[in-house]
Amino acid sequence: MRVLIIEDDPANQKFLLHSLEQNGYDAVVAATASKAEELISAQTFDGIILDLGLPDEDGLTLITRLKSAGMTAPVLILSARRSVDERVRGLETGGDDYLTKPYALPELLARLRNLLRRKDLSATEDNTVLRVQDLKLDLLRREAMRGEEVIELTTREFSLLEYLCRNAGKMVSRSMILDQVWGMRIEPETNVVDVHIYRLRNKIERRGAAPLLRTLRGMGYVLRDK
Ligand code: CA
Numbered sequence: 269m270r271v272l273i274i275e276d277d278p279a280n281q282k283f284l285l286h287s288l289e290q291n292g293y294d295a296v297v298a299a300t301a302s303k304a305e306e307l308i309s310a311q312t313f314d315g316i317i318l319d320l321g322l323p324d325e326d327g328l329t330l331i332t333r334l335k336s337a338g339m340t341a342p343v344l345i346l347s348a349r350r351s352v353d354e355r356v357r358g359l360e361t362g363g364d365d366y367l368t369k370p371y372a373l374p375e376l377l378a379r380l381r382n383l384l385r386r387k388d389l390s391a392t393e394d395n396t397v398l399r400v401q402d403l404k405l406d407l408l409r410r411e412a413m414r415g416e417e418v419i420e421l422t423t424r425e426f427s428l429l430e431y432l433c434r435n436a437g438k439m440v441s442r443s444m445i446l447d448q449v450w451g452m453r454i455e456p457e458t459n460v461v462d463v464h465i466y467r468l469r470n471k472i473e474r475r476g477a478a479p480l481l482r483t484l485r486g487m488g489y490v491l492r493d494k
Contacts, residue, residue: 269384270294270312274304274327275319275346280369284317287373301325308334313341315384317376320347320358328361335362342383346371398433400493401480403472405433412472419471424449428464429472432481432491441488465489 271288275281276299288295296313298304301322307313320327331343345363347354355366364386365379398405404413410426412419421429428449432440442461450460465481473479482490 269314270296271380272304272307272313272316272341273297274301274316274322274330276300276321276323277319280319287377291377299323301327301330304330305334308339308341314387315380316341316343317380318343318345318363320345320349328358328363331362340387342387344376344380344383346376398430400433400436400491403429403433403480405430414472414474421468421471425464425468425471428468432489436491437493439484439488439490444488 269292271293273281273284273288273295275284275297281297281299285295285297296307296311298307301324308316318327318331322330327345327347331345335343342364343362345358345366346369347358347366348369349355349358350368355368358366364383367376367379396407398407402415405411405426406413407430410423412421412426412429428445431445431449445461446458465483469479469481472481478492480492482492484490
């Protein structure tokens with residue numbers, strides 16, 4: 269795990285660097301906001317420890333800019349600013365956690381571990397959850413949702429919806445569906461696909477909302493991705 273320490277105080281810099289390395293992290297230090305920005309644009313970090321009082325820029329301004337530019341690494345703010353207002357502001361501005369100085373090293377390490385674990389979990393979610401518009405398919409739990417509402421699907425309907433989600437925005441023909449979802453050659457004139465599409469529509473479409481699943485007559489279906 270690679271951690272960036274953004275801190276201008278030499279004593280704390282040295283202490284953090286040493287402590288993180290002792291605990292198996294690959295740690296890098298930046299003493300200014302501009303140095304931090306330069307490092308972040310060139311490398312990937314799993315987490316960031318951020319001091320707020322930096323010589324060239326306020327840490328909160330820096331973090332706001334980095335997060336709006338798409339940085340996803342979790343940020344642990346480590347600051348002498350300890351009032352409730354300051355802590356709330358830090359968390360609202362893009363800090364994922366806030367620890368005040370002086371701090372206890374075991375607590376800092378525990379919070380850092382927590383942040384990195386949370387990031388890990390959301391990274392796995394990217395591979396096991398499919399989203400198309402407000403449809404959400406959890407592939408591990410085999411659960412489908414539209415918005416906040418759970419959609420009850422049979423195993424085959426779930427597989428069909430999964431296939432459509434994976435190909436969202438593209439046309440899939442009946443024979444592609446048969447091949448990929450049923451996995452065998454069925455008589456081409458069978459209406460098994462149409463029957464399942466019909467049932468799936470009844471479960472996923474919502475009255476008054478634009479249809480998710482379009483039929484292209486004589487060709488196939490498209491699950492609309494926008
Ligand atoms: Ca400082």
